Amino acid sequence: MSASQIVVPPAARPGDETSARPPAPRAAATRTHWVATVVLLLGAVYCLLPVLWVVIATTKGPTELFTTFSFRPSFNGGFTGNISDLLAFGDGDFWRWGANTLLYAGVGSVLSVAISAAAGYALAKYRFRGRETLFRLILAGVLVPQITLAIPQYLLLAKLGLVGSYWSVLLPSIISPYGIYLCRIYAAAAVPDEMLEAGRIDGAGEAKLFRFVGLPPMLPGLVTVLLLQFIAIWNNFLLPFIMLSDNSKYPMTVGLYSLLNQGASQPSLYTLVIAGSMLSILPLIALFLLLQRFWNMDMLSGGLKG
Amino acid sequence: MSSTEKIAAVTTTTQPSPPAVAPRGRNAPRVAPYVFLAPAMLFFVVFLLLPIGYAVWLSLRATRIEGGSILGRRVERFVGLENYAASLSDPDLYDALGRMLVYGCIVVPVMLGLALLFALLLDTPAIRLRSFSRIAIFLPYAVPGVIASLLWGFLYLPGVSPIRAAFEAVGLPAPNFFTPDSIFFSVSNIAIWGGVGFNMIVLYTSLRSLPTELYDSARIDGCNETQIALRIKIPLLTPALVMTAIFSLIATLQVFSEPQTLTPLTNVISSSWMPLMKVYRDAFVTNDIYSAAATSVVLAAATLVVSLGVLTFLQNRAFGEDR
Numbered sequence: 001m002s003a004s005q006i007v008v009p010p011a012a013r014p015g016d017e018t019s020a021r022p023p024a025p026r027a028a029a030t031r032t033h034w035v036a037t038v039v040l041l042l043g044a045v046y047c048l049l050p051v052l053w054v055v056i057a058t059t060k061g062p063t064e065l066f067t068t069f070s071f072r073p074s075f076n077g078g079f080t081g082n083i084s085d086l087l088a089f090g091d092g093d094f095w096r097w098g099a100n101t102l103l104y105a106g107v108g109s110v111l112s113v114a115i116s117a118a119a120g121y122a123l124a125k126y127r128f129r130g131r132e133t134l135f136r137l138i139l140a141g142v143l144v145p146q147i148t149l150a151i152p153q154y155l156l157l158a159k160l161g162l163v164g165s166y167w168s169v170l171l172p173s174i175i176s177p178y179g180i181y182l183c184r185i186y187a188a189a190a191v192p193d194e195m196l197e198a199g200r201i202d203g204a205g206e207a208k209l210f211r212f213v214g215l216p217p218m219l220p221g222l223v224t225v226l227l228l229q230f231i232a233i234w235n236n237f238l239l240p241f242i243m244l245s246d247n248s249k250y251p252m253t254v255g256l257y258s259l260l261n262q263g264a265s266q267p268s269l270y271t272l273v274i275a276g277s278m279l280s281i282l283p284l285i286a287l288f289l290l291l292q293r294f295w296n297m298d299m300l301s302g303g304l305k306g
Numbered sequence: 307m308s309s310t311e312k313i314a315a316v317t318t319t320t321q322p323s324p325p326a327v328a329p330r331g332r333n334a335p336r337v338a339p340y341v342f343l344a345p346a347m348l349f350f351v352v353f354l355l356l357p358i359g360y361a362v363w364l365s366l367r368a369t370r371i372e373g374g375s376i377l378g379r380r381v382e383r384f385v386g387l388e389n390y391a392a393s394l395s396d397p398d399l400y401d402a403l404g405r406m407l408v409y410g411c412i413v414v415p416v417m418l419g420l421a422l423l424f425a426l427l428l429d430t431p432a433i434r435l436r437s438f439s440r441i442a443i444f445l446p447y448a449v450p451g452v453i454a455s456l457l458w459g460f461l462y463l464p465g466v467s468p469i470r471a472a473f474e475a476v477g478l479p480a481p482n483f484f485t486p487d488s489i490f491f492s493v494s495n496i497a498i499w500g501g502v503g504f505n506m507i508v509l510y511t512s513l514r515s516l517p518t519e520l521y522d523s524a525r526i527d528g529c530n531e532t533q534i535a536l537r538i539k540i541p542l543l544t545p546a547l548v549m550t551a552i553f554s555l556i557a558t559l560q561v562f563s564e565p566q567t568l569t570p571l572t573n574v575i576s577s578s579w580m581p582l583m584k585v586y587r588d589a590f591v592t593n594d595i596y597s598a599a600a601t602s603v604v605l606a607a608a609t610l611v612v613s614l615g616v617l618t619f620l621q622n623r624a625f626g627e628d629r
Contacts, residue, residue, distance in 0.1 A: 036433045039423070039427055040427050040435070043442075051449070069475075070467070071471075118346065122339040122342035123343070131339070141350065143609070144610055145560040147582065149606070152357035152599070152602060154589070155589075156356055171353060175350055175354060177350070177354070237567075254452075261570045281449050288448040
């Protein structure tokens with residue numbers, strides 16, 4: 001993966017070679033590159049504009065929102081007004097939704113990665129009875145979308161009396177067949193069998209082998225699985241939407257949706273929804289930019305070959 | 307000796323001779339994989355298999371009123387496939403499936419086409435602002451579907467929409483994003499906006515792992531960048547394209563958050579606009595969990611069949627020569 005990028009001689013990397021080119025093809029190439037650059041920038045603008053808009057729209061007070069062009073920022077105290085209204089709304093609901101989101105997505109994704117890593121490692125590094133059957137079962141699980149399962153999960157948890165609790169959102173978020181599948185691919189590629197054999201000969205227990213020989217080379221892959229699972233849980237709307245009825249247990253998505261729903265009869269709440277959308281995505285975007293070098297997409301696109 | 311003492315004696319006599327410590331090197335790997343798999347399998351069974359099983363069981367049952375219509379009490383009993391018959395003969399379900407088909411026919415080709423185009427352009431030598439564009443296009447992936455729908459919902463909403471305002475400013479009629487027809491594009495646009503970057507990154511990463519010597523020899527043979535993209539890169543990208551197609555398809559089959567989030571802003575999205583919205587309505591608004599269970603079983607099975615079918619079809623097409 002990353003090693004293959006390192007062994008490529010520098011001259012073969014795109015960009016560097018233009019200097020070695022004769023002038024005529026280079027001029028022709030530069031023309032096409034400008035087209036490529038402009039098309040990509042158009043794509044970037046399309047992707048950034050809504051985010052930019054929500055930042056600007058947050059500067060508008062409830063009356064300005066409907067009366068002024070919403071792409072022109074206002075400086076009449078709308079921004080601070082909206083933010084303080086939002087933070088004060090319903091006795092600090094917004095803070096609670098943020099904390100709940102961190103709980104569901106943060107704790108859920110960490111637990112999910114822990115069990116997926118152990119399972120993927122076992123599927124990749126041991127030969128045992130039932131291995132193929134289990135792996136096929138997990139593959140079938142990848143293809144059944146989690147969202148279609150939300151309503152059956154609700155019905156079951158309702159029977160168990162867990163509906164409405166933190167558990168009802170947290171527990172179903174932990175199982176990720178796709179995470180197990182990715183961990184298996186990653187363990188198979190990254191953990192050397194010889195090291196495991198050598199460890200066994202030295203008398204190390206299997207738990208120790210997993211901890212000290214198996215996990216370290218899997219870590220970069222596990223970070224990717226963690227990010228994917230974090231975003232998957234933070235994205236899953238239907239599950240908390242049906243499981244929870246208590247405002248104070250909502251994650252951000254359900255909370256903002258409920259605000260929008262009330263806004264249909266009270267348009268003044270729209271400014272709170274806009275401010276809330278902005279405040280909730282900015283930290284995530286910041287986190288995303290910081291962690292972006294950890295994204296290991298090789299393992300995703302290698303998925304089908306594995 | 308009382309019986310309890312006897313038991314105590316038995317246990318104490320057996321206790322001191324535990325089975326000799328298993329020779330770890332050889333025997334432990336037989337148990338270890340099951341221990342490592344146990345937590346995952348526990349969650350898999352409890353939150354995947356059991357709910358499916360319970361939904362199947364519920365889908366075969368219904369409440370009926372027994373013993374007179376006024377004094378009768380409601381009892382749950384086995385009704386066979388009645389719920390399935392009702393679900394499959396419900397025109398609402400077919401309307402929803404039809405709308406999903408229209409939506410999928412817009413989202414999947416446009417999103418994957420744009421993702422492929424952007425990935426190929428990113429892989430073109432010497433373009434400007436490469437990492438800015440890559441990160442910017444990938445950014446919406448960090449925005450959850452609900453919040454993306456909130457943002458776009460306001461960009462569509464008459465009175466707030468800057469797009470409508472811009473059209474009016476130049477004297478053009480403002481587009482209406484909330485008509486029964488245009489709503490398909492409005493909802494599709496949200497999904498495309500959120501998904502194009504992820505698919506682009508998957509395809510771009512595969513492109514980067516291809517050997518660059520191929521392009522060099524093609525350039526020597528006189529190929530331009532477009533020919534290299536069409537004749538070399540796209541064929542080699544097939545496995546990654548298959549994977550992105552499957553994921554986009556699965557995402558299409560479970561579309562819920564985007565249209566559901568727009569419902570407070572417009573009334574052209576009915577409560578059964580998409581199949582999952584209909585299941586939600588049946589289960590929580592009309593409180594008929596039995597028919598909701600039947601419909602979700604049908605949907606889950608259909609998803610599995612469609613994605614397995616597409617996977618087999620594409621794999622046979624793509625890797626036919628290998629097998």
